[in-house]
Amino acid sequence: MGTLTEEIFSRRLGRPIHAGEIVVAPVDYAMAHDVTGPLAIEAFRKLEVPLWDPERVIMVFDHILPANTVAAAGLHKIVRDFADEFGVTHVFQEGICHQLMVEKGFIRPGSIVVGADSHSTTYGALGCFSAGFGSTDIAVTFATGRTWFRIPESIRINLRGALPPGIFPKDLALKVIRMLGAEGANYLAVEWGGEAVEAMSVDERLTLANLTVDFGGKAGLCEPDEETRRYLGDAEVVDLHPVQPDYRQVIEVDAETLEPQIACPPAIDNVQDLSAVEGTQLDEVFVGSCANGRIEDLAIVAGYFRGRQVHPRTRTIVVPASKKVYMEALARGYIQTFMEAGALVMNAGCGPCLG
Numbered sequence: 039m040g041t042l043t044e045e046i047f048s049r050r051l052g053r054p055i056h057a058g059e060i061v062v063a064p065v066d067y068a069m070a071h072d073v074t075g076p077l078a079i080e081a082f083r084k085l086e087v088p089l090w091d092p093e094r095v096i097m098v099f100d101h102i103l104p105a106n107t108v109a110a111a112g113l114h115k116i117v118r119d120f121a122d123e124f125g126v127t128h129v130f131q132e133g134i135c136h137q138l139m140v141e142k143g144f145i146r147p148g149s150i151v152v153g154a155d156s157h158s159t160t161y162g163a164l165g166c167f168s169a170g171f172g173s174t175d176i177a178v179t180f181a182t183g184r185t186w187f188r189i190p191e192s193i194r195i196n197l198r199g200a201l202p203p204g205i206f207p208k209d210l211a212l213k214v215i216r217m218l219g220a221e222g223a224n225y226l227a228v229e230w231g232g233e234a235v236e237a238m239s240v241d242e243r244l245t246l247a248n249l250t251v252d253f254g255g256k257a258g259l260c261e262p263d264e265e266t267r268r269y270l271g272d273a274e275v276v277d278l279h280p281v282q283p284d285y286r287q288v289i290e291v292d293a294e295t296l297e298p299q300i301a302c303p304p305a306i307d308n309v310q311d312l313s314a315v316e317g318t319q320l321d322e323v324f325v326g327s328c329a330n331g332r333i334e335d336l337a338i339v340a341g342y343f344r345g346r347q348v349h350p351r352t353r354t355i356v357v358p359a360s361k362k363v364y365m366e367a368l369a370r371g372y373i374q375t376f377m378e379a380g381a382l383v384m385n386a387g388c389g390p391c392l393g
Contacts, residue, residue, distance in 0.1 A: 041192035041283040042259045043227040046148055046167045049276075057191040057284075066149040068179040069096040071135045072103070073392075074154035076116040081177035090183035092125040096144065098135035103387045133360025133386040136160040136248065136328040140240075141362055147262035148276040152179055157328050159250045163243035164270070165262035165278050167227075170251065190225050190256045193287045194280075196232035199294035206338070207242045208330060210234065211249035212299035213291060216309035224254035226286065234293040235260060240269040241334040248329045252306055322353040325381075327391045331359030333366050340372040348380035355382050357389035 040048070040056065047055040050063055070078045075097055082089075089095065097117050105111040121129045130138050136157055139145055147165030152158065154176045161168035171185065179185045197210055215222075228250045235243065243260045250258025260266075267275045298312035325331070325339050336358065348354045356376045358364040364386050367373050376383050 041227065041280050041285065042165070042229055042261065042278065043167055043190060043192055043257065044283075045278060045280065046150065047187070047189055049148060050150060055189055057189050059189045060186060061189065062184050062186050063150060064184050065094075065152050065179060066146075067094050067096055067139070067144050067151045068153070068176055069098065069135055069139060069144075069151070069158065070117075070154035070173070070176055071097070071101055072099045072110075072113055072117060073101045074173050074176070075120075076113045077173035078154055078176040078180065079116055079120045081174045082180045085177065085181050087181045089124040089126070089180055092127065094183065095124075095126050095180060096128040096130070096135075096139065097121055097126060098129075098133075098138055099131040100134050100138075100387045101392050103131055103385065133358070133363070134328045134331065134388055136244075137332065137359040137363070140164065140244065141360055146270070146274070146276075147266060147278050152176065152185060156251050157248050159255060159258045160244055160248040160328060162250070162257050162259040163240060163247040164266055165259060165276075167257055167259065169257050188225075190227045191286045192227040192229055192283065193223060193289065194229045194231060194283070194285045195289045195291060197230065197234035197291050197293045198232050199234060199292060200237065201234055201293050202296070204298060205293070205296050207238060207245040208249070209296055209299045210291065210293060211246055211252075212301055212309045213296055214289070215249070215253045215301070215307050216299065217289070217291075218253050218307075220252065220305060220307040221254045223250070225256050226254070227257045227259060228255040229280065229283075229285075230258060230260050232291075232293075236263065238265070239334060240265060241332045244332065245329050320349075320352045322355070323348075324355050324357070324390050326355070326357030326359065326384075326389050328359065328388075331357055331363065331386075333363050333370075336363065336367045336372050337370070340367075340370075340375045343379040343381070344375050346379055353382070354380065355384060355390055357384045357391075358386045360386050 247258035
């Protein structure tokens with residue numbers, strides 16, 4: 039009995055688990071990418087032990103793809119050599135790690151997944167406890183299949199009502215960041231709920247879970263429901279709900295009155311209503327990232343672009359989150375729409391988000 043986080047860890051460890059406890063728990067998968075992976079591999083090699091389970095280690099080339107310097111190519115080689123030596127077969131170079139973790143079927147409700155990237159919170163959209171870990175902790179997980187957790191307290195964010203036209207999950211996430219600040223949920227598990235979340239697709243929920251870390255959240259979770267079952271198809275979906283949860287805080291957000299939100303310099307929590315900056319010249323528009331590079335996002339943008347031209351002073355870059363998303367966007371004609379409008383379409387991956 040408890041929050042979603044407490045329920046997940048209680049099931050995994052076979053006893054009641056409560057916020058504040060420090061536990062060592064087995065994980066289902068451990069993920070690293072081409073920037074964090076080499077650091078984890080270096081630390082793992084110092085342990086001089088076998089790899090825990092090659093089938094449960096995932097390595098993704100996404101941050102610097104293709105390698106643009108000799109140094110970046112060297113990082114790629116470290117990862118490839120590690121995979122070859124230890125028999126790691128889940129090695130991908132077809133999109134952003136967080137998108138691939140979901141697409142490839144590694145994420146299931148009730149599972150525990152760690153990633154060497156802060157936005158590993160993304161997988162919580164499917165009712166998984168997932169969190170970003172440092173490369174040294176990931177190295178220990180490579181060796182043991184386990185890692186330590188201080189079970190976080192939880193806050194509940196209820197998004198009430200229906201989203202108005204032109205308002206999207208990112209607006210909701212930015213509104214919460216505006217309310218709480220960039221550190222407002224430090225080391226807290228955030229449960230997203232309410233009518234607006236219940237009406238969302240999994241793609242939309244992935245955006246909420248992804249952006250949880252941007253106001254300090256350790257994890258961001260949505261309760262598994264019929265939409266989760268639809269998305270996962272034949273995969274088993276455990277019945278997972280908070281039972282008499284003891285939340286640190288419950289926050290109510292009226293989705294129906296929300297205006298479009300925008301994060302402004304110099305920090306992510308300097309969020310304003312879009313109307314406050316209307317008329318500001320845009321030098322560059324980036325469509326993509328692990329927050330918003332999925333097919334539903336591209337469909338929305340293609341609808342705006344169709345029959346229009348990109349302003350000659352505004353660089354516009356579109357980066358699908360994965361090869362699968364790219365191929366579907368091709369089939370639907372979105373890529374042609376972007377290119378005819380004057381946008382630059384890049385290969386699937388992190389693109390300009392890294393810098």
